[in-house]
Amino acid sequence: MTRTSTLTPTADNAADTTRVAVSTVIFTLRRTSGAETPTVALPLVRRTRDPHEGQWALPGGWLDASEGLDAAASRTLGETTGLAPSYLEQLYAFGAVDRSPTRVISIVYWALIRPDEVPDESVENVQWFDAASLPRLAFDHNEIVDYALWRLRNKVGYSRIAHGLLADEFTLAELREVYESILQRRLDPANFRRQVENSGTLIPTDRFRTGSHRPARLYRYNQDVELADRGPLGGRH
Amino acid sequence: MTRTSTLTPTADNAADTTRVAVSTVIFTLRRTSGAETPTVALPLVRRTRDPHEGQWALPGGWLDASEGLDAAASRTLGETTGLAPSYLEQLYAFGAVDRSPTRVISIVYWALIRPDEVPDESVENVQWFDAASLPRLAFDHNEIVDYALWRLRNKVGYSRIAHGLLADEFTLAELREVYESILQRRLDPANFRRQVENSGTLIPTDRFRTGSHRPARLYRYNQDVELADRGPLGGRH
DNA sequence: ACAAAAGTGTTGTACGTACACCCATGA
DNA sequence: TCATGGGTGTACGTACAACACTTTTGT
Helix, strand or coil: CCCCCCCCCCCCCCCCCCEEEEEEEEEEEECCCCCCCCEEEEEEEECCCCCCCCCEECCEEECCCCCCHHHHHHHHHHHHHCCCCCEEEEEEEECCCCCCCCCEEEEEEEEECCHHHCCCCCCCCEEEEECCCCCCCCCCHHHHHHHHHHHHHHHHHHCCHHHHHCCCCEEHHHHHHHHHHHHCCCCCHHHHHHHHHHCCCEEEEEEEECCCCCCEEEEEECCCCCCCCCHHHCCCC | CCCCCCCCCCCCCCCCCCEEEEEEEEEEEECCCCCCCCEEEEEEEECCCCCCCCCEECCEEECCCCCCHHHHHHHHHHHHHCCCCCEEEEEEEECCCCCCCCCEEEEEEEEECCHHHCCCCCCCCEEEEECCCCCCCCCCHHHHHHHHHHHHHHHHHHCCHHHHHCCCCEEHHHHHHHHHHHHCCCCCHHHHHHHHHHCCCEEEEEEEECCCCCCEEEEEECCCCCCCCCHHHCCCC
């Protein structure tokens, strides 16, 4: 009871057998042909080696000794999928003993990317899946995605992360569609408009989206307002 | 851009130089003699080795290869301070390259403990500090405590974690005092009573706290209600 | 009796929800 | 002109803040 922490190597520490990986759950919205509302989708990488060869897994890789965790998440995501997210935040550290044959601690991030930033030609071994209907993934990655979805749905209620899924200018209907897709329920257009207008986070522009019926005013996000309050850790992305 | 993640050892991974530590920010409420409201306090451990020998640091230790992260947090907290918290939750993984002379990833937990569970005789090299007036701590531990305090204050607003700082039976004034101490502002007794009564999380008992003026009814928490909604990760503590 | 905390009642405001209604455009 | 989504108005219910008031104890 009196042993003190030393933060220096000791015989019983896990340095030689435990490795640190970084993975990212990155969401976008996808308009499935013919469907009225877009659905939440994410890219997965087919594993080319054991363990779980052939199964789909979250994009990620090993932490490099010379990079921070955020940087590792960005790098491994880019290397595996070619994507560079508009929003990136740490999700959770997963470290159950039996989650992999060898001991692996996974620092998992979650991210958002705008549909227009997703390349049309898919990268080798990468495929996009609807979050609602995933296959059995490698390791504990199903559990991880579930948790990331829960965080996404929670956070959309009290922050402005929806921005991360939209282009710079958008109509209120487009913004509402993002919320409806994530929350999986319809929102009253009139009330949605007032809520978001009174929040002070939107700036109306002079431009309109035309093409169908009455033109809709385009809005921009107020850059002065942070996407999400992350407390003392700040908003570094 | 087409390199795929393998989650198997490679030449450039950090296994041989990066180590994983687990630390815990554990809060309690302390009634400083004469003060009207209690203050948030936490135990720190004096470092007995380099780096940062002599400075105060969060209780913690190295992750053992055979234990999960939650278990490691409980174990290292117990070994360094003798404490066993009533609430324990993962806070964040800190992994800046320069946060320690050697590369250390710290999985940090935060916890609550009831004042009556804090032993009177302090353990060797352990001392309790007011969260509001900490010295300069070892590593990035000041930053970590700030973040934990931010999470505590946030979470007290939308969950019932205040329970983790109270005995089984308590008066509404005592519960209100917990909130006031954490949020650092006074709450209207009348409105507080109604809010908490209507939340359905409290069960009135037949017992009363006597001793000063009109006796106050004692309440218990409804065990059916989770302390905090933690989503798919569940409440395992 | 009086101070002080426990507990109740009342009122105003803010905000979310439901829904009726008008407006402007493409076809 | 009509269907449709853009946009406004309004009424209702809940929730919270402020604060006056009553109740019950210790001294």
